[in-house]
Amino acid sequence: MPRRTPRTALDRLRTSRSPLGFLKTASVCVLIAGLLSPLTQTAAAATGTTAANDYCGGRCSDILPPGENGNATLAQILLNQAFGTQPSHAEDQLGPYAGLATGYSGLTDAKINTFFDDASFGVPSDQVASTEKPAGRGDVAIVRDKKTGVPHITGTTRYGTEFGAGYAAAEDRLWLMDVFRHVGRGQVTGFAGGAPANQGLEQQFYRNAPYSEADLQAQIDNAVANNGARGRQALADVVAYIDGINAYIDASDSGRYFPGEYVLTGHKDAITNAGTIEHFKVTDLVALASVIGSLFGSGGGGEVNNAMSLLAAQQKYGVEEGTKVWESFRERNDPEAVLTVHDGQSFPYGAKPADAQGAAMPDTGSVTEEPLVYDRTGSAATATAKGTSASAARSALSSARRGMSNALVVGGKYTASGHPIAVFGPQTGYFAPQLLLLQEIQGPGISARGASFAGLSMYVELGRGQDYSWSATTSGQDIIDTYAVELCQDDYHYLFHGTCTAMEKMEQKNAWKPTVADGTAAGSYTMRVWRTKYGPVAYRATVGGKKVAYTTLRSSYLHEADSIIGFQMLNDPDYVKGPKDFQSAAQHINYTFNWFYADSQHTAYYNSGDNPVRAGGVDTEFPVWAQPAYEWRNWDAATNTADYTPASAHPNSVDQDYYVSWNNKQAEDYTTAPWADGSVHRGNLLDDRVKKLVAAGGVTRTKLVQAMADAGLADLRAEDVLPKLLKVVDSSAVTDPTVAGAVNKLRAWLNSGAKRTETSAGSKIYADADAIRILDAWWPLLVKAEFEPGLGSELYTAFTANAPIDEAPSAGHGPTGSHAGSAFQYGWWSYVDKDIRAVLGEPVQGGLARKYCGGGSLGSCRDILISTLKQAAGLTAAQVYPGDDQCSAGDQWCADSIAQRTLGGIKHGKISWQNRPTYQQVVEYTSHR
Missing domain, CATH: 1.10.1400 (Penicillin amidase (Acylase) alpha subunit, N-terminal domain)
Known part of the structure; x- marks a missing residue:
């Protein structure tokens, strides 16, 4: 029987609801034998690593479903689609994660690793699955364990260590990393096809971060220039990391074990191996960071919607009573809200001014959203007619932003062992492959294990060091403001400091051909964003009869790369030696996160983010005029920098009796961006349970996991x-x-x-x-x-x-x-x-x-x-x-x-609902350096 060509067989595939429009069914049996080129590199004999630098005493655990392996060859994808077969380590953390929902009531400390994985440093010699010297290098080794396949990267040089981190990341997430560097540039459809969900992905992010290549490079240059030796080291780490990624691309290409999605989207030919997988470059990582920062670390905004609802309230009740009604629903500083810092400290931020100044409220009925997409052709025009692109914009990635995270941390005074205990992690949504990946990195100046976003794993972003663990929840405090720029000359010029200034037109033209993966006909469109010095234009309106454009300005705009310094510090065992060092490191992260810390003696908390110092009298809830009197203090329009509130003004604490966070209010008088943060919030589910545990004393890892799991159901x-x-x-x-x-x-x-x-x-x-x-x-x-x-x-x-x-x-x-x-x-x-x-x-x-x-x-x-x-x-x-x-x-x-x-070609089964972080740690350190 003659073998069919992959293209003929793949044409029979159909699409699913996947955000990237991937496969649903296939008649693929005849393809498998012909496509089984090397699927994995040969595992070399290896010995386990020692872990003399591990102070957790076997009491650190973590989990990240569905599994570490997020790459699959074409043959593996076809087998999965036809028979449900899973590649090795693609799903082995999903079952234990799901099992906690029914197993937590009978949990004991001895059973914790039934539902989590051992997060100790190193791999015991009898648990080594493979050892790899990437690209034949002698200064780094990647050891993978038998149970989960997590890479344990050990280097003798800094360059080799980061090279290994990049190589391992590409082994586990190359396709996903490639997708997200295109998301960050608004280029998904041209890369992965024109499925409506792909259109939604690129539209969602391009509006908020319409960066040019020069903008991305400037972020790198500024992060290096402004941070001395650490900045230079960060750039060297990134370069080494990218070299590792590209070495894997070359190896997998020549060995023909690259991810099968490249064939399904037309980038590679399964028979001739024609086509290319583009090398990564430094600016790709900034594009990736802009996506992650937009999803999880940029609180605030919504001033135009706030204004419209206030006007509706005032129209209903009159100005005075309507304002009271609006404020009562806004709950911007509710006295009954559950607090993370509950020891009586107050951290005023974003309070309602007694006499608001500079408000630029729209005339009733005048607000229109700024169009993003133009010049639709082919399937793009059809999608518009059917309304599918609008729904696609509310994609799976949007749900990740809503997903958020939680943390439960109890001080040693209230635990059975006398050591602090923490159960915490980020909720980044549920994807295949997962947005996060697990790794351990050991090398000069780096000693950590945990989770990192794919493509940004030169450092561990959430996890553990030698004698401490840290994690984060999205905080959502307001770092975004809306400015009303008065138009002049036409709709594309505005007044900036008294001068009529042209808006900058940012365009991304995308065209796609039909692909096997998405089944969508050819099409194209142009995304267009008008930028001002006050940020991108989001709405048009009139204010007192004057035509204005409403722009959104966030403090992290053009600064997503800055946070690399804080993550570098968190991975550095010579930097973080206690809670104050941890808070200092977290303060270098400009994303809006709540950070939590535990070692064998102390617990700590810090709220990060570049909180701009606003002009006196400005109400952060509503748009203000784009005039010098209402700008952020010492704002530099060329660099988008300003004065920021000092570290002491951010909610922070050391050794409070306990901390809980489920994206609730941080502290007294710290006004939060989300609405309805009042007397009933899901943070109460954690607070009520942990408060009872602390009152009773003798808290154990089991009891704290049970509190989390009980609240999660x-x-x-x-x-x-x-x-x-x-x-x-x-x-x-x-x-x-x-x-x-x-x-x-x-x-x-x-x-x-x-x-x-x-x-x-x-x-x-x-x-x-x-x-x-x-x-x-x-x-x-x-x-x-x-x-x-x-x-x-x-x-x-x-x-x-x-x-x-x-x-x-x-x-x-x-x-x-x-x-x-x-x-x-x-x-x-x-x-x-x-x-x-x-x-x-x-x-x-x-x-x-x-x-x-x-x-x-x-x-x-x-x-x-x-x-x-x-x-x-x-x-x-x-x-x-x-x-x-x-x-x-x-x-x-x-x-x-x-x-x-x-987000790729491999699918997994559904699991029972539980409301908990995606990646999660359970830690109790027994000693300290």
């Missing part, structure tokens, strides 16, 4: 709001049998813990399934019935644009997107809680300006809740969980389930 609405709703409903007042039955089911669920858990491991059926369905259906109905009559439809709609009403795991009416894992960060639970308590006559601090449920009447409020509860109870599972391309209608477990969203 809790329904926030059920645990913290439902009891008050049922108090209003009052069982004795219920006469309708449907409502009575619903109330009984909800109470029973509360009594059993209000968790979203399976009846047993692998059952794919929820215990208390009816109660969960009822609450999922009830919440959007009750919120609308509770608030819309009092607010009016226009204002209610405006407020829901600022704060979505729900983020349930099934995401039927939330912003995150389905199957994303992370839930309950965005919602109206605080508003419902405060309003219901007010109606009940209970004390409320920082309450809403008015009572809304039933106009403030308890009886009328009860009628509303009973009516909406009856409506919710009558909805079928198929109506509440309508199904999607992964789940049939009515499948409740599947609707909640977590999917590893494909």
Whole structure:
């Protein structure tokens, strides 16, 4: 039988919902034998490394699903698509990660590594799977362990160490790294095809960071010039790292074991090996960093939407009362909010000024969003007609930004061992391959193990050093402001310091051919962003009749490369020797993160980010005029630098009794960017549990993991709001049998813990399934019935644009997107809680300006809740969980389930929902240097 050419067979592949439009089904059996060129490099005999520099005493663990191996050859992709076969180490961390959801209740310290992996330094000799000398170098070795395949990189020179880090990163994530350097430049469609999701990816990031190659190079030059010896070392590390990446590209190309996605997207020919995989360059890493910084480290913005909702409130109630109503929903400094620093310290930032100056509020109805995409042809024009590009912009990567992270850290005074314990990690979403990769790096000036973003792994970004661990959660404090630039001459000139100045036109023209991977016809379009010295144009409007462009300026704009210095410090054992050194290192990171630290004696916290010092009287919630009087203090338009608040003004702490963070408020008077950060926040789920543990004392690693896992299965609405709703409903007042039955089911669920858990491991059926369905259906109905009559439809709609009403795991009416894992960060639970308590006559601090449920009447409020509860109870599972391309209608477990969203050719099965970090550490150090 003659062998078919790969192109003929691959033409039979179809697309899926993957963000990169990858494979769904294939008839591929005839291809496999012909494509089994070398899949991996031969493993050499090796001996294990010693770990005399490891002070964790075997009590450091971590996990990162689905697996370390994120590269697959074409043959491996075809086998996966045809038979579900997984390449080695592509999925071996997914099962243990998923298993914690049902296994945590019986956890012991001895069983922790059933659900996590040993994160000790080195590899025992009997666990060495392979040793590699990349490119034949004698100054670095990459040792991989048998269980997970994680690379342990040991170098005798700094260059060799970083070369090895780059080589190992390319071995594990080359395709993903290539995708993201194109994302950062707004060039995904031309690289990976014109699938709507690809269009959404490049559109999402190009608007915020429309950089030229000169901009990327300038970031490198400035980071080096401004940081002395550390800056020069950082550049040398990056160059060595890229040399390692490129050495792997050359080796895999000549050996024909490069990622199969290059064939599927037309960059390589499977038979002739024609085509190229472009080498990486230094500016590629800045493009990568701009994507990560935009996703996870740039809080603030939204001033135009804030302005429109304030105007709607003032139109409804009048200026004075409308402002009070708006402020009560904004909850910018809510006294009932859970705090990370809860020892009474105050860190004022972003407070409402007594007399706001420079506000540039839009005329009602004048705001239009600045167009991004022009000149569509072919499939791009078809996508617009069908509306698919708009939905694609809310891609899987958007959900990663919403996913965020958590941390639980307890001081040694309250633990059984007397040593601090931490369970923490970032929630970066669930992808295949994962955005993060695991590694250990040991070399001159570097000693660390942990997770790094693919393509930026010259240092460990979240993990452990010799005798300390660190992690981060997204903090979201406001480093973005909106300026109203007055137009002159035409729509593309503006006044800058009194001079009519031309906007800079940034364009990225993308065209794509049909590819095997995405099945989309040829097409093209141009992305266009107009830049000013105050940042890119986001909206157009009139202010007092004057035509303006609203621009967004963030302090990290043109400065994504600066944070490399802080990460370099965190990896340096000669720099970080205690909590103060850790805080100093974190202060060199200009992204908005909450950083946490634990060693054998101390714990610490620091909130990072370049917080600009704003002009007096400027209200950070609203647009201001682009005039010198309202600019950031000492702002230099040419370099986008300014005065920043000092380290002491950032929320920080050492040795507090405990720390928790789930993207909640950092400290007293530190105003946060997200709306609805009030009395009920998912951070309460952690705080309530850890506070009880600390009060009882004797905390162990097991107990802290259990607290995290228990909170990760809790329904926030059920645990913290439902009891008050049922108090209003009052069982004795219920006469309708449907409502009575619903109330009984909800109470029973509360009594059993209000968790979203399976009846047993692998059952794919929820215990208390009816109660969960009822609450999922009830919440959007009750919120609308509770608030819309009092607010009016226009204002209610405006407020829901600022704060979505729900983020349930099934995401039927939330912003995150389905199957994303992370839930309950965005919602109206605080508003419902405060309003219901007010109606009940209970004390409320920082309450809403008015009572809304039933106009403030308890009886009328009860009628509303009973009516909406009856409506919710009558909805079928198929109506509440309508199904999607992964789940049939009515499948409740599947609707909640977590999917590893494909960014390449390998797919994985869904796992049961749990609300926890993607990468996670469990640490308890037993000694210190």
